[in-house]
Amino acid sequence: MKAIILAAGQGTRLRPYTNDRPKCMVPLAGKPMLHRQLEVLRRGGVEDITLVGGYKADKLEASDVSVMTNPRYDQTNMVATLFCAADYMQAGEDLLISYGDIVFEDRVLKAVLDCEGEICLGADREWRRLWETRMDDPLSDAETFKMEDGNRVVELGKKPQSYADAEAQYMGLIRIRGDRVADFKAAYEAMDRDAEYDGKDFDNMYMTSFIQHLIDAGWDTRAALVENGWLEVDTADELKIYDEMAENGRLQRFCAIS
Numbered sequence: 001m002k003a004i005i006l007a008a009g010q011g012t013r014l015r016p017y018t019n020d021r022p023k024c025m026v027p028l029a030g031k032p033m034l035h036r037q038l039e040v041l042r043r044g045g046v047e048d049i050t051l052v053g054g055y056k057a058d059k060l061e062a063s064d065v066s067v068m069t070n071p072r073y074d075q076t077n078m079v080a081t082l083f084c085a086a087d088y089m090q091a092g093e094d095l096l097i098s099y100g101d102i103v104f105e106d107r108v109l110k111a112v113l114d115c116e117g118e119i120c121l122g123a124d125r126e127w128r129r130l131w132e133t134r135m136d137d138p139l140s141d142a143e144t145f146k147m148e149d150g151n152r153v154v155e156l157g158k159k160p161q162s163y164a165d166a167e168a169q170y171m172g173l174i175r176i177r178g179d180r181v182a183d184f185k186a187a188y189e190a191m192d193r194d195a196e197y198d199g200k201d202f203d204n205m206y207m208t209s210f211i212q213h214l215i216d217a218g219w220d221t222r223a224a225l226v227e228n229g230w231l232e233v234d235t236a237d238e239l240k241i242y243d244e245m246a247e248n249g250r251l252q253r254f255c256a257i258s
Contacts, residue, residue: 051065
């Protein structure tokens with residue numbers, strides 16, 4: 001099992017906390033998000049870990065982790081950052097991909113690692129509980145996540161028209177089955193560089209657009225469904241909310257972090 005943590009973004013919505021550090025190094029309840037994530041990965045037996053940095057990559061602090069950089073981090077998006085580590089992806093070996101601005105419990109990682117599918121996506125089916133702590137209108141910030149035949153994902157990343165369109169929320173944790181890793185890289189290389197993907201050019205397409213591209217090409221994509229157990233930190237206001245919830249013990253109802 002290899003793991004790639006995507007940590008290149010500038011985190012502009014988390015300023016001023018990201019003025020002097022990358023987003024993943026911002027403390028959540030007293031500990032950098034990256035360090036929380038690494039602890040969970042290692043407890044789950046994931047030891048071969050690479051970070052792909054960009055913005056203030058020299059401030060990434062992690063022991064026994066290799067660091068690559070996306071030199072065009074300010075001109076590209078997450079998929080381009082991921083494939084800066086293409087040479088690290090090894091055919092035949094499962095690949096775990098994680099956003100750098102999330103934290104999750106051990107049980108969430110286990111669900112993703114145990115999930116059967118060519119692609120497995122961590123997904124929270126009780127997402128509204130968390131979103132309601134963050135905003136007045138959860139649907140306005142949600143994305144579609146539609147499934148058939150139980151947990152087979154058929155659509156994600158679009159604008160939902162109703163809560164029925166958001167059966168869960170994708171959390172930014174992905175596993176690619178080892179026998180499809182070479183095909184995963186080849187699929188990216190074969191994409192049209194001149195096309196637009198959900199309104200974005202090739203270098204700036206969303207991860208959900210790339211996953212949808214693979215779904216549409218017939219990849220068996222499954223949801224590793226959980227109920228809460230994770231957090232994403234997008235804005236300075238959210239960070240303040242989570243820190244206050246941690247202080248008064250309420251955060252444990254959504255994600256048990258120590």
